[in-house]
Amino acid sequence: MSKRPTVGDSLASDPTQHIFDHISYYGINPSNMFNPSSSFGPPTSLPIQPQPLSPMHVSLLSETAASAVEELKRLFFTEEQFWVKSSIDGTDLIDSENYEKFSNAVKKFRGTSAHVESSKDVTVVPIEATNLIEMFLDAENWKELFPTMVNKAKTLHVLGSELPIRENCNILRVMWEQLHILSPLVPPREFMIVRCCQEISKGLWIIADVSHNVDFDVCNASCYKRPSGCLIQSLPNAQSKVMWIEHVEVAHKLDTHKIYRELLSGGSGYGAKRWIATLERMCERMALTSNLTLPASDWSEVIRTGEERRRVLKLGERMIMNFNEMLTMSGKVDFPQQSKCGVRVSMRMNLEAGQPPGLIVSAASSLRIPLPPVQVFDILRKLDTRQQWDVLAYGTVVTEIARIATGSSETNCLSILRVHPTQEENNGKLMAQDSDKDDMLMLQDCYMDALGGMLVYAPMDMATMDTTLSGADVKISDIPILPSGFIISSDGRRSTVEDGETLLTLAFQILVSGKTSTSREVNERSVDTVSAxxxxxxxxxxxxxxxPDQF
Known part of the structure; x- marks a missing residue:
């Protein structure tokens, strides 16, 4: 098989030309995809490492957790006294004056620009309460349950009932998490928390999170979580009622771009409504993923068994997680001039399994669109106009060859798309060539919820898709995939996605070179190409x- 060129081989060319000669443009390089000698390395380890806990630390964490549980009980069960409606979006907010009368909380950040965010929401989800609680108490499951919010998570300590913990705090976890949403223009938030789970009556549990003062030698945090968490009630028919409270102090150091400030100040950024909307969507998705048959709501030309369907869904889930991890743009940005153009750029040399090995450039841009989120979402997922914006679909015909429902709404689905090269007919119209050998596939996952949606896609060749479907002794986590896509959010001024304006983020990941060479000249030219x-x-x-041009 001949070597496919990369972006680094044709930096001066028009990015909308020769797409099918440059499938590795977005990371596809079939010749070394499953070669054991490829430069795959172990996943990058999390920077937070557990520190030993002294008896004094254990006592302090226990007291902190017990106090958080008691505070949450009052906030959940005495609604009239502590809650008011937001004048921005109607969200339930904590009345700061009444709160300060009963709470022992001391303001963490004294600066005049520091602010407090509070919110509350409730829902019923199709999952057993005990199963849901188990996911909350496991850092990896916690991350998988909220893939569009929890970027990283790690359990540092598990404290059991044998330790001197107050009677009402029978399960404790010391955890670190990094949260991120929406755009590189919204800074990630890091928390070191103690999480407590307590069954307060038969079939009713409370899970409390609170930041603590035990020194774990971490960087100076810009966020502090006051007692937050949820009340989980077991319901018949394997359902759970979940009430959620989010209460956070944010320092002025977290400088958010102006187009997102209103969204965050209204509480629907990192607030309870977003946690609840994500929980609803993911519980629906998990219920559908566990189906071992082929539901009537699905259709496919290529997926023939329940196991094939499950593997494709798992790959879609990993694609979403990969995309969201990229949004923090955590790699060193060596080209600050691009930020002046409204494009944020980051580079990394990837050695991890599950992504193509080599130098990867990530680029993102955010803008306001004067249309409702639902309308923007519907236009972007239309296949007949895709070639107008997608460089991978330029001069092609795009068809859907499989669709798997991932939620009760038809907007929530995973699709396999086929990108057909075209030839011009005598009447001037473009028609798909009658050949499969040069076709490229795309895996696409999209959804809409109460606050917005996402459309994420990644190119794949036929061999990779066949490997995904067959199993072929390859783990889903090892299949190289490099997603790009859109995040479509409400602007925070309206309560629904059917009205108001849209905050749209575009984010691309592109494999520049499979070589280890990272010369300054190649890097600068690569970044210029991706930014363009x-x-x-x-x-x-x-x-x-x-x-209009002003948007």
Whole structure:
């Protein structure tokens, strides 16, 4: 098989030309995908490492958790006294004056620009309460349950009933988490928390999170979690009622871009409503993923068994997680001039399994669109206009060859798309060539919930898809995939996604070179090419949506 060129081989060319000669543009390089000698390495370890706990530390954590549980009980069960409606979006907020009368909380950040965010929401989800609690208490399951919010998580200590813990705090976890949503223009939030679970009556549990003062030698935090968490009630028919409270102090150090400030100040950014919307969506998805048959709601030309369906869904879940991890843009940004153009760029040399090995450039841009989120979402997922914005679909015909429902709404689904090269007919129309050998596939996962949605996709060749479906002794976690996509959010001014305006983030990941060489000249030219690609895509989308130039 001949070597496929990468972006680094054709930096000067128009990014909308020769797409099918440059499938590795987005990370596809079939010749070394499953070669054991490829430069795959172990996953990057989390920076937070457990520190020994002294008896004094254990006592302090126990007291902190017990106090958080008692505070949450009052907030959950005495609604009238402590809650008011937000004038921005109608969200339930904690009345700070009444709160300070009963709480022992001391303000963590004294600066005038520091602020407090509080919110509350409730839902019923299709999952057993005990199963849900087990997921909350396991850091990896916690991350998988909230893939669009929890970027990283780690359990540092598990404290059991044999330790001197107050009677009402029978399960304790010391955890670290990094949260991130929406855009690189919204900074990630890190918390070192103690999480407590207590059954307060038959079939009713409370889970409390609170930041603590035990020194774990971590960087100076800019966020502090006051007692927050949820009340989980077991219901018949394997359902659970979940009430959620989020209460956080944020220091002025977390500088959020102006287009997202209103969304965050209204509480629907990192607030309870977003946690609840994500929980609803993921519980629906888990219920559908566990189905070992082929539901009537699905259809496919390539998926023939329940096991094949499960493997594709798992790959879709990993694609979403990979995309969200990239959004923090945590790699060193060596090219600050690109930020002035409204494009944020990050580079990394990848050695991890599950992504193509080599130098990867990530680029993202966010903008406001004067259309409701649902309308923007519907336009972007139309296949007949995809070639107007997607460089991978330029001059092609895109068809859907499989669709798997991931929720009760038809907007929530995972699709396999086929990108057909075209040939011009005598009447001037473009028609798909009658050949499968040059076709490229895309795996696409999309959803809409109460606050917005996401459309994430990654190119794949036929061999990779066959490997995914067959199992072929390859773990889903080892299949190389490099997703790009969109995050479509309400602007925080309206309560639904059917009205108001949209905050849209575009984010691309592109394999620049499979080589280890990272010369400054190649890097700068690569970044310029990727920045030009995303800037061009922004303009194409504005044209597709008929947006005025000032947006």
């Amino acid at each position: 690609l995303i800037s061009s895509t922004v303009q194409r989308i504005k044209g597709l949506l008929n947006c």
